[in-house]
Amino acid sequence: MTQPKRQTTLACMSGGDWTDRENDAVVAAYFSMLGEELAGQSYNKAAHNRVLQEQTGRSRGSIEFKLCNVSAAVRCFAQPMINGYLPRYNFQSTLEDAVARWLAQHPQWEAGLARPQVTGMAEGHPLEMTVPPTLKNSPPPDETEKLQAVARRFDVAGRDERNRALGLSGEELVYHHERGQLLRHGRDDLARRVRWVSREDGDGAGYDIASFTPEGRDRLIEVKTTSGWERTPFHISRNELAVADARRDDWVLFRLYEFARTPKAFELRPPLEAHVALTATSFQARFG
Template sequence: MSKGWSKEEVESVVADYFKMLLSELEGKSFNKTEHRKILSPQLADRSMGSIEFKHQNISAVMIDLGLPYITGYKPRGNYQGLLKKTTETLLESSPELIHAIKMDVEKGAELQHIDNILDAFVLPPAPQNNSTSVCENLSGYGETDSKFSKVNYLEREARNTSLGAAGEKFVLEYEKTRLMSIEKFNFADRIEQVSETRGDWAGYDIRSFNDNGSDRFIEVKTTRYGIETPFFVTKNELGFSTKNSLGYNLYRVFSFRKAPKLFMLQGRLDKVCTLDPVQFRAHV
């Protein structure tokens, strides 16, 4: 049985994670394997697999703090309390990283050319607790006792209108290409960007069509970050998905930084996702 990670070991692995994340945010290349090799002598005979697993634990901590994680380090929960505390403490003395995150979640986005957009479709991530984790709304998610920040940067990214608009254009192009690929040209010409023609109150963003001509109501959620990044839904979106469950589709667009991908969840949101209530309305 391996012994628990010491405070010094945890500090070393978290600091290394922050270096890689900063490089990723700044668009600089780095090699995860080389980082593990360099880090290894600072640790107590930890295997490469053990170090990688700890980096994945840090990804889960980052998400719980409302922060982006390193692409390729799939978040793994059930982490030790020391890991979260150390991550919070080191974030307090990492203004360069926090500034890079702030700039990244707020910067504009444009749809890039994709040779074959149909190849962007992937299966949803394997569910945790038989579901995909999301949050019910944008306010209050990610509150912790950490001193470094009370800002939820994943929430801030979700409010990025430029990114949201680019994600919708991506899905519009995907849907038109999908329908034309099965020679449903009349349906492709009738796709409607409801968020523009009717506004945000509709409960979905795009009206498209299934192969048989029935309505496909699409809500688009876009992130620059990895497939496991949680997203946010409103009460209105939840209500619409409940009333229109047969035609409702949530398209999660992710990795928008370089090579956008998307997966689809069909049906009412409270059945295909875990909805974590994160704010309560109080009155007297």
């Protein structure tokens, strides 16, 4: 008698909106596969699908489609995506909530994304530099509005800003990149003078790395790092903006993205308003 009852229950669950329990199961499976992929370990997508069929009563095809929805959702959260599950953005807000729950329950995940990247750069491999999104001769992707809406709702820029391990790894990457660039131009003298200012002096300078052009001009570099895509929003402080304005010939914002895989980067120069929309997100309160 028990088995037919289970089959009836699963049949009822197999259609309609996904429940929170189902969303939590598919998101957990997704991050399990993603973690193995990022670690260079082999895994079996079909086996994960079969387990999810047992857990949810959904069909194989329905689960495959849902995993593509999860790809889109995690991209909204500035997370890397599994290769092969192309993002589909027609997902409900309950899936966003499931991703937010998983990340809240696994705080070590985002810090872990920052670990493996610096070794290769320290050996002199240059970063892949790309054109800033605002300078490309193509419109933003259709899904940009969805990505930005989720990023606002869950303060994705703030998540990146608070991820100190990610920020430090990004700065270290740029420090080695700058030294490597100068060495490749035969400027060993300048390479020795590159400073990781935020580590040596603290965060108050308005930039993280003090470097040079091959001709010897100052390069004051503020590093912003994300594991998300190139249009992921970021936080910038009033002090950083003030230094950018005062030293606009020398100051540069170095945007690192897709950090958890092969990091890419582009540079933005003042005035930043020519590239991004600046929105006040906090105010200082003082007693009169």
